Amino acid sequence: MRRFAALIETLDGTNKTTKKVAALTQYFKEAPKVDALWAVALLSHRRPSRPVTTTLMRTWAAELTKLPEWLFEESYHIVGDLAETIALLVQKEGTASPPSLKDCIEEIIALKPKTEEEKKRYILHQWKTLSHLERFVFNKILTGGFRIGVSQKLMTRALSKAVRVDETILAHRLMGQWSPQTTTFDQLLLHPILKIKFLSPIPFFWHTL
Amino acid sequence: MPLLEFTSKGIYCKQADVYLDPWRGVDKALISHGHSDHARWGSKRYITHHTNVPILQHRLGKVVVTGKKYKETFRINGVQFSFHPAGHVPGSSQIRAEYKGEVWVFTGDYKTQLDGISTPYEPVHCHTFITESTFGLPVFRWEDPTKIHQQINQWWAANQAEQTCSLLMGYSLGKVQRLLKHLDPSIGKIYTHGATEQMTEVLRPFIDFPKTELITPATSKKVLEGNLVLAPPAVMGSAWMKKLGRVSTGYASGWMAFRGARRRRAVDRAFVLSDHADWEGLLSAIKATGCENVITTHGYTELFAQYLNEHGWNARTQKTQYASETEEILSAE
Secondary structure: OHHHHHHHHHHHOOOOHHHHHHHHHHHHHHOOHHHHHHHHHHHOOOOOOOOOOHHHHHHHHHHHHOOOHHHHHHHHHHHOOHHHHHHHHOOOOOOOOOOOHHHHHHHHHHHOOOOHHHHHHHHHHHHHHOOHHHHHHHHHHHHOOOOOOOOHHHHHHHHHHHHOOOHHHHHHHOOOOOOOOOOOHHHHHHOOOOOHHHHOOOHHHHHHO | OOOOEEOOOOEEEOOOOEEEOOOOOOOEEEEOOOOOOOOOOOOOEEEEEOOHHHHHHHHHOOOOEEEEOEOOOEEEOOEEEEEEEOOOOOOOEEEEEEEOOEEEEEOOOOOOOOOOOOOOOOOOOOOEEEEEEOOOOOOOOOOOHHHHHHHHHHHHHHHHHOOOEEEEEOOOOOHHHHHHHOOOOOOOOEEEOHHHHHHHHHHOOOOOOOOOEEOOOOOOHHHHOOOEEEEOHHHOOOHHHHOOOOEEEEEEOHHHHOHHHHHHHOOOEEEOOOOOOOHHHHHHHHHHHOOOEEEEEEEOHHHHHHHHHHOOOEEEEOOOOOOOOHHHHHHHO
């Protein structure tokens, strides 16, 4: 989570494509593969479905920060982004070891069928223990709106540099239905089982596989 | 009749016939600090803290200006005035006015954080507190500035390693000197834009700064490689900036607290560093004055006043011509 949050900060802080690709490549090289696969999923629009409504998040955040609800709403209106507003208003420093990206996302997925009270307890705990930046990224995963100026193409280019597999081949392997919960980094990107090629919608890719 | 009232020319003390930070020319003006929305041209006589005297003379030309020490009291027609440290920029003062036991304080701009160049903010007891509220929203909470200065030096060192010039932008009076004071000269040389250099020269007699060198048309791109340039934000994207060669741009401002604002600025690095009080700073300052009445003058005035009203103060807002958006002053620099 910490590494991924730092990546998001770097991506957010630069307008230069080369720097974005370099930061992504470094992340894909250094992050544990289970986390890297979730990062690929998030950056290719495969996000866990939202376990709580934003209305609930707003109410809980106002409660936690002890701010009157109108002031919370005004702050949200001015900041313009709920994930960021909550990250700014909950003033906690974060603990030494946040959960890994994989664990964090899988916890969010597991939240869906739980009761409102259980969801609240989990989310408030995360808000109180994550750092500002991690809290922002956590909220972004929770609300599902991750726009950080990285296209899937750019992400694929960086991934290609990190794993040394041709960009077009990777683009093909990333197509279709897959989830980090049912596949691994190696299976999906490095050693896909052959039958995938028969499912391919683009025949001219076959010979490259 | 209130001791201080708000007129079309500025904050007015009728008993003493003086204005505080007037936005039109008047006979006698008490000035809180040297920023252009507070120290305006056209008054016959200015009274301010002595550090502001050369700043006013630099900005307003030949004006009649008297300097006072902090806490030095002086009377005008029975009203006792004094200047008290506001911690905003060098020379910045709160203005205290007392008449027949009633005390009003006008803050100008202030911050409760230490910046290493301004005399630290001191709370002043009063009945009515006229306060700025530029960052009067709970989303604004500043980090420890030493951390920000470390980030700036790290950014510079990383650029130095790539032989790229670091262009660090901030407001010419206060912010740039605060940045300069905390730069690590062992990383490289520090160059300045004309506006920055002039204001820094004005302040050098009061504050010990690292050495700077003015950029002239003769300065080559080659000598700037790996070094740092201090300049006002208006240079962003200008022909002047293009002459610096390959640069990494950095901008220091409280407004950089928001992701959206950072993206709009489109700089390579944004540093959240403000010379205004944040939410906690404003609240702690108000509590420390022991005041009953609060008048908010610029910034998120209405929201801040509403919050204060709900928490036991008698607060209202008053429209003034002080820039609530520091960005406006920045682009005018």
